[in-house]
Amino acid sequence: MTAVDVTAPVHDNRKAFAEELMALAAADTRIVAVCNDSVGSSNLVEFRERFPDRLINVGIAEQNMVGVGAGLASMGFVPFVCAAAPFLTGRSLEQIKADVAYSQHPVILCGMSPGMAYGELGPTHHSVEDLSWLRALPGLDIVLPADRAQTRDAVRMLAAEPRPAFMRVGRHKVPDLPESSALERGRFQQLCDGADVTIVAVGTMVSRALQAAEALAADGVTARVLNASWIAPFDAEAVRAAAAQTRAIVTVEEANVSGGLGAAVASLVAALPAGQRVPVEILGLHDFAPTGSTNALLTHFGLDPEHLAEAAKAAMARA
Amino acid sequence: MLTTDLEQVLIWRAERDRIAAAEPAEKAALLAGRAQAIRRRVVQMIMTARQGHVGGDMSVTDILTTLFYGTLRIDPADLPKDRDRFILSKGHCAAALYATLASCGYFSPNELDTFMAEGSALNGHPNRVKVPGVETNTGPLGHGLPVAVGQAVGAHLAGSPARVFVVAGDGELQEGSNWEALMAAAHYGLENLTLVVDRNRLQQGARTEDTNGLDPLDARLAAFGCEVRSVDGHNHLALAEAYAPSTTGGPVAVIANTIKGKGISFMEDRVEWHHKVPTSEQADQALLELA
Numbered sequence: 001m002t003a004v005d006v007t008a009p010v011h012d013n014r015k016a017f018a019e020e021l022m023a024l025a026a027a028d029t030r031i032v033a034v035c036n037d038s039v040g041s042s043n044l045v046e047f048r049e050r051f052p053d054r055l056i057n058v059g060i061a062e063q064n065m066v067g068v069g070a071g072l073a074s075m076g077f078v079p080f081v082c083a084a085a086p087f088l089t090g091r092s093l094e095q096i097k098a099d100v101a102y103s104q105h106p107v108i109l110c111g112m113s114p115g116m117a118y119g120e121l122g123p124t125h126h127s128v129e130d131l132s133w134l135r136a137l138p139g140l141d142i143v144l145p146a147d148r149a150q151t152r153d154a155v156r157m158l159a160a161e162p163r164p165a166f167m168r169v170g171r172h173k174v175p176d177l178p179e180s181s182a183l184e185r186g187r188f189q190q191l192c193d194g195a196d197v198t199i200v201a202v203g204t205m206v207s208r209a210l211q212a213a214e215a216l217a218a219d220g221v222t223a224r225v226l227n228a229s230w231i232a233p234f235d236a237e238a239v240r241a242a243a244a245q246t247r248a249i250v251t252v253e254e255a256n257v258s259g260g261l262g263a264a265v266a267s268l269v270a271a272l273p274a275g276q277r278v279p280v281e282i283l284g285l286h287d288f289a290p291t292g293s294t295n296a297l298l299t300h301f302g303l304d305p306e307h308l309a310e311a312a313k314a315a316m317a318r319a
Numbered sequence: 320m321l322t323t324d325l326e327q328v329l330i331w332r333a334e335r336d337r338i339a340a341a342e343p344a345e346k347a348a349l350l351a352g353r354a355q356a357i358r359r360r361v362v363q364m365i366m367t368a369r370q371g372h373v374g375g376d377m378s379v380t381d382i383l384t385t386l387f388y389g390t391l392r393i394d395p396a397d398l399p400k401d402r403d404r405f406i407l408s409k410g411h412c413a414a415a416l417y418a419t420l421a422s423c424g425y426f427s428p429n430e431l432d433t434f435m436a437e438g439s440a441l442n443g444h445p446n447r448v449k450v451p452g453v454e455t456n457t458g459p460l461g462h463g464l465p466v467a468v469g470q471a472v473g474a475h476l477a478g479s480p481a482r483v484f485v486v487a488g489d490g491e492l493q494e495g496s497n498w499e500a501l502m503a504a505a506h507y508g509l510e511n512l513t514l515v516v517d518r519n520r521l522q523q524g525a526r527t528e529d530t531n532g533l534d535p536l537d538a539r540l541a542a543f544g545c546e547v548r549s550v551d552g553h554n555h556l557a558l559a560e561a562y563a564p565s566t567t568g569g570p571v572a573v574i575a576n577t578i579k580g581k582g583i584s585f586m587e588d589r590v591e592w593h594h595k596v597p598t599s600e601q602a603d604q605a606l607l608e609l610a
């Protein structure tokens with residue numbers, strides 16, 4: 001296993017997102033951006049300068065924003081609908097259901113600054129229910145690129161084959177992943193292998209999972225780390241393999257544990273025949289966050305490498 | 320939950336009574352002085368927290384002081400069921416609300432130093448479970464007015480004289496929920512409801528009229544059944560007058576024409592100060608100008 005460089009530079013994925021979107025838009029006039037007074041926070045200032053007609057700012061009106069996106073998609077455009085993730089998903093949930101997923105209008109919903117990236121702005125501004133809410137919608141892809149390269153991949157792939165999709169575009173800075181992590185629709189990436197325990201991590205948690213794996217290795221425990229970058233469609237194969245080849249599974253997401261990644265993994269494992277089931281520990285949020293910075297809140301909810309390593313051991317102890 | 324600061328409540332009561340008894344010119348001066356003190360406190364809070372929405376805080380301060388030092392039938396030391404209700408729907412301006420509430424004694428003004436600090440009750444957006452005086456949680460725009468309609472209907476049902484005041488941003492009015500709420504307010508004849516629009520003509524990223532224009536706002540509000548009163552939102556006497564009860568038997572909408580960043584020369588009417596933290600030199604200058 002290659003050592004994690006904890007001093008590696010970290011990046012805000014919104015920049016990679018905007019650059020890729022502009023590069024594609026220059027070549028493909030079908031690409032449009034739709035937003036809610038969020039031009040700056042979505043990093044679309046340059047996009048607006050280059051393609052003024054193709055940036056539709058509907059103002060602070062998220063339900064309208066998603067409906068407008070669906071209309072544009074039905075007219076043959078490829079709309080990237082960009083807004084702070086909590087309002088994009090929560091405020092417009094029914095539009096996402098009826099106008100995007102159920103209608104199968106190929107709208108690419110881009111949830112900016114997800115998870116607890118807004119720290120002290122508080123739970124109204126934390127997008128930690130998005131995975132639970134959106135996982136319930138058939139026909140909607142859910143993509144959580146874990147670094148800059150994956151963010152670019154996601155934009156490129158969704159523009160090339162537009163479909164109803166939600167992607168989280170992270171603001172909380174994360175390091176780039178090893179090269180093996182090119183995005184694939186419906187696939188998790190295995191970032192390192194181990195025989196004892198599998199850690200399934202997503203988004204901001206992936207580099208922390210790699211650090212936890214290192215800490216575990218120092219204690220003689222080998223961990224497989226999976227990056228669940230494309231949650232829907234779900235990579236059941238990777239989870240079944242983890243259950244067959246390692247003794248326990250830990251999932252970790254910057255999201256509420258009700259109905260998110262961990263719930264998806266656990267329900268799949270629970271359906272395995274007796275004898276093939278393994279313990280599953282689900283790490284995430286159980287409550288609205290107190291006041292604090294993103295880092296403080298991640299620690300508050302046990303989403304740090306130390307706690308992850310402990311959770312892995314606890315899961316193995318239940319095997 | 321923070322607790323009432325009784326000593327501060329006494330100070331607030333005395334000042335409120337003095338303002339009530341004053342002649343118009345003196346009343347205006349007293350309210351203006353109170354508002355400037357709150358603005359200074361907000362700047363200090365934002366400097367300590369290194370975060371906040373200073374522009375909108377400055378534009379809404381006069382609206383808040385006129386309410387809390389005159390109109391609202393409230394008392395932090397005594398929260399009867401039939402008290403008036405106040406909702407700051409533009410919850411991103413929590414700092415201005417917190418500084419106002421603390422000056423009334425809802426909690427100790429010392430708490431303001433913890434604004435947005437780890438574990439503080441004073442989150443970046445107001446939380447009623449933690450902060451007395453906050454009647455409902457806000458932050459996502461477009462929530463305050465529907466809750467206020469519910470409170471106004473509730474007051475009717477309970478036979479309560481409570482009036483309900485809600486302050487919304489002008490950009491915030493782009494959310495459809497507000498217009499749904501206004502339809503209900505007119506339908507139910509909610510003469511006990513007053514919407515105050517902080518009409519500073521800027522929103523997060525640009526001028527409101529360049530984003531998704533609201534004009535003619537007065538005609539639109541009137542068409543939705545409101546009794547519309549358009550005033551200078553930094554004129555305390557005009558505001559106090561505009562908060563007078565309905566004369567039509569329906570909801571009142573006060574368009575308070577304001578300036579974002581009001582009182583700080585380099586912030587006034589500049590969109591970049593929606594949320595930006597001043598440098599320490601800028602803060603010094605701001606505090607000087609707000610003296």
Ligand SMILES: Cc1ncc(C[n+]2csc(CCOP(=O)(O)OP(=O)(O)O)c2C)c(N)n1
Nearest residue numbers: 037375458459460488489490491521522523
């Ligand atoms: C539903 C929702 N969408 C977007 C935002 C992000 N946001 C916070 S403040 C703001 C601009 C508000 O403008 P306005 O209502 O005019 O307030 P003011 O200018 O007085 O600060 C935006 C878009 C939000 N808080 N809630």
